[in-house]
Amino acid sequence: MIKKFKYLDQFIFIPYFILSIFGTLMVYSASSYVAIGQDKNPEFYFIKQAVFVCIGFLISLFIFALKYTALKQKKLIMNAILVIVGLLIYLLIFGKEINGAKGWLDIGPVGIQPAEFAKISVIWYFAYIFSRRQQQIVRDFWSSMKQPAFLFAVILLLIAIQPDIGGAAIILFIGIIMIFASGVSTKLGITMGALGIAIILGVVELVRVFGTKLPFLQPYQYDRFVAFWDPFEVSESAGLQLVNSYYALSRGGLFGVGIGESVQKTGYLPEPYTDFIISILGEELGLVGVIVVLSLFSFLVLRIYLIGIRTKDPFGSLMCIGIATMFLIQASINLGGVLGLMPITGVTFPFISYGGSSTIVLTISIGLVLNVSAMNRKQEIEDNN
Secondary structure, three states, rough: OOOOHHHHHHHHHHHHHHHHHHHHHHHHHHHHHHHHHOOOOOOOHHHHHHHHHHHHHHHHHHHHHHOHHHHOOOHHHHHHHHHHHHHHHHHHOEEEEEEOOEEEEEEEOOEEEEHHHHHHHHHHHHHHHHHHHHHHHHHHHHHHHHHHHHHHHHHHHHHOOOOHHHOOOOOHHHHHHHHHOOOOOOHHHHHHHHHHHHHHHHHHHHHHHHHHHHHOHOOOOHHHHHHHHHHHHHHOOOOOOHHHHHHHHHHOOOOOOOOOOOOHHHOOOOOOOOOHHHHHHHHHHHHHHHHHHHHHHHHHHHHHHHHHHHOOOOOHHHHHHHHHHHHHHHHHHHHHHHHHOOOOOOOOOOOOOOOHHHHHHHHHHHHHHHHHHHHHHHHHHHHHO
């Protein structure tokens, strides 16, 4: 492991480290008032997040230290997928409903979200399957996709009916991008992309016309669409979060009101340390603070995409593309909800928002990318020698 550190990609590790530390501090700032209101220590969520970040850091180092070939073991990958499917089924049957969804599994004092771990499991599985079937995908796309598409559909369905629409949407986009990157023809890729956009627009129009008459739409989910269409019309109910998000961002202005000085986190903006932590960041550090964070995060995502493009091994390439897509889509959905560009889905912002399962999955992903990057660097040095 010590020898492998000379291959550590600083352009991945440093942005990840800075975002994780800064995110932990923002969790403290955004959660302290809420913790006091819950009769807890002001540092309650800060300490938990710090523990999650430390555990994730150790896991990422362990994954980085593994031999690259160990990541491609079929038995390990399939067992991970089966465990995730089993946990998702268990949740639907025995899971405790929280805020209208069965998404949490309690293991002693710790709660985990299997849907979060499903994201990295799908990426890992698709990278393995597609890298082994590249020639088959080019020759006969539909035949080569039967098995992975079925398993993918099962996972999507199990997450969607929790219901966790945000998580399902992220996994759906990950799957689509990884299929595009697997070797499909440009014509087929464009056709599938257009079909996906048409389906999304069609669902939105169905919701607008039929509302809660639709069998798959819960009342609270319809309220999110109503808040998206006209948040100020329902500012005292469904639009409360979005309206107060606007107030927070507006109050922050260019340079913010100062770290710890947010007003919206004191009971006005629900979920200030999870879904809407970017609003608190904007209020306290202003537009400049938001741009700095988004720039650092964008650099990290682009760097991972670059590693994926440069990696000659198909498995590593697809792994990096899938992980970069997960980061990008998750951040986009969160920002879309915060800014009112799309309905609120309860998706957190990577590395900044509070969340144990999310933090662990994100750091596992960083460990995988660092492993792929180290393999590339080692190969380049050997080739040059």
